[in-house]
Amino acid sequence: MILTVDNIACGYGAQTVLSGVSFEIHSGDFMCLLGPNGVGKTTLFKTILRLLKIQSGKILLNGKNIANWSQPQLAAKIGYVPQAHTPPFPFTVLDVVAMGRSARLGLFGSPSPADMKIAGQALETLSIGYLRSSIYTRISGGERQLVLIARALAQQPEFLIMDEPTASLDFGNQIRVLDYIRDLVTKSGIGVLMTTHYPNHALRYGSKVAAIGKNGSLTTGAPRQVITEQYLQDTYGVNVQIVQLQLRDGQVASACIPLSTQTASTAEKTG
Numbered sequence: 413m414i415l416t417v418d419n420i421a422c423g424y425g426a427q428t429v430l431s432g433v434s435f436e437i438h439s440g441d442f443m444c445l446l447g448p449n450g451v452g453k454t455t456l457f458k459t460i461l462r463l464l465k466i467q468s469g470k471i472l473l474n475g476k477n478i479a480n481w482s483q484p485q486l487a488a489k490i491g492y493v494p495q496a497h498t499p500p501f502p503f504t505v506l507d508v509v510a511m512g513r514s515a516r517l518g519l520f521g522s523p524s525p526a527d528m529k530i531a532g533q534a535l536e537t538l539s540i541g542y543l544r545s546s547i548y549t550r551i552s553g554g555e556r557q558l559v560l561i562a563r564a565l566a567q568q569p570e571f572l573i574m575d576e577p578t579a580s581l582d583f584g585n586q587i588r589v590l591d592y593i594r595d596l597v598t599k600s601g602i603g604v605l606m607t608t609h610y611p612n613h614a615l616r617y618g619s620k621v622a623a624i625g626k627n628g629s630l631t632t633g634a635p636r637q638v639i640t641e642q643y644l645q646d647t648y649g650v651n652v653q654i655v656q657l658q659l660r661d662g663q664v665a666s667a668c669i670p671l672s673t674q675t676a677s678t679a680e681k682t683g
């Protein structure tokens with residue numbers, strides 16, 4: 413299965429946020445999307461999910477334009493993990509996760525016992541089965557994020573679009589969730605597109621990276637080719653060094669170390 417974003421422009425009303433965006437995600441890809449605050453990552457996601465009207469260009473699944481697909485049709489293929497939010501109604505965690513099943517059923521479909529079982533399994537997979545009867549509005553922000561991931565998994569999609577899924581997680585849960593997503597990609601062949609503000613997450617976990625620069629231009633490729641010291645300096649205005657390390661298990665990994673908030677050129681002038 414291939415998700416193709418073909419030269420799209422997206423935004424709000426007459427205002428264009430991003431244009432000329434093209435990339436492909438294949439089953440088994442773990443693509444990390446990097447870019448500064450406010451550049452348009454969430455806008456792009458909402459456009460792919462057809463929550464926002466596309467301004468121009470095409471989005472294709474296996475070569476088929478999804479422009480006229482119904483939401484349940486799309487939900488059977490693409491799951492979405494939004495940034496954690498507090499909903500107005502105090503649903504139980506299990507009900508929230510079961511909504512992932514309802515997304516596939518349409519507006520009037522209600523989840524069957526089999527759907528509730530899949531929802532319960534999604535909670536167990538993320539080791540949060542103990543939260544199933546808790547009220548969603550009364551759990552922590554990190555727990556809510558895990559519940560939203562479980563909801564997307566219950567949808568059993570072929571692609572998963574995740575908007576900063578680790579943003580409110582503690583260090584341990586960040587690594588557990590990223591490990592879990594990588595396993596899911598490797599074992600089940602699902603394709604993932606995930607935003608992160610951490611270049612190290614993209615270097616360590618991404619099989620591909622799409623990086624949006626300050627001017628809205630998008631570069632895609634292998635993590636080490638796209639995440640360069642120059643990209644990070646130009647985009648975020650920080651002086652960084654990317655180092656290669658041999659890990660205890662023999663693997664070689666790259667990591668990005670911030671040196672200071674001065675750009676390289678400022679550092680040269682003042683140093």
Ligand SMILES: Nc1ncnc2c1ncn2[C@@H]1O[C@H](COP(=O)(O)OP(=O)(O)OP(=O)(O)O)[C@@H](O)[C@H]1O
Nearest residue numbers: 423424427429447448449450451452453454455456
């Ligand atoms: N509902 C909206 N109506 C009009 N403009 C919006 C709306 N939502 C976002 N924007 C604008 O669109 C631009 C892109 O916002 P978006 O949320 O896509 O950025 P982002 O890259 O996801 O940012 P962040 O990294 O901070 O989450 C911003 O300038 C924002 O102010």
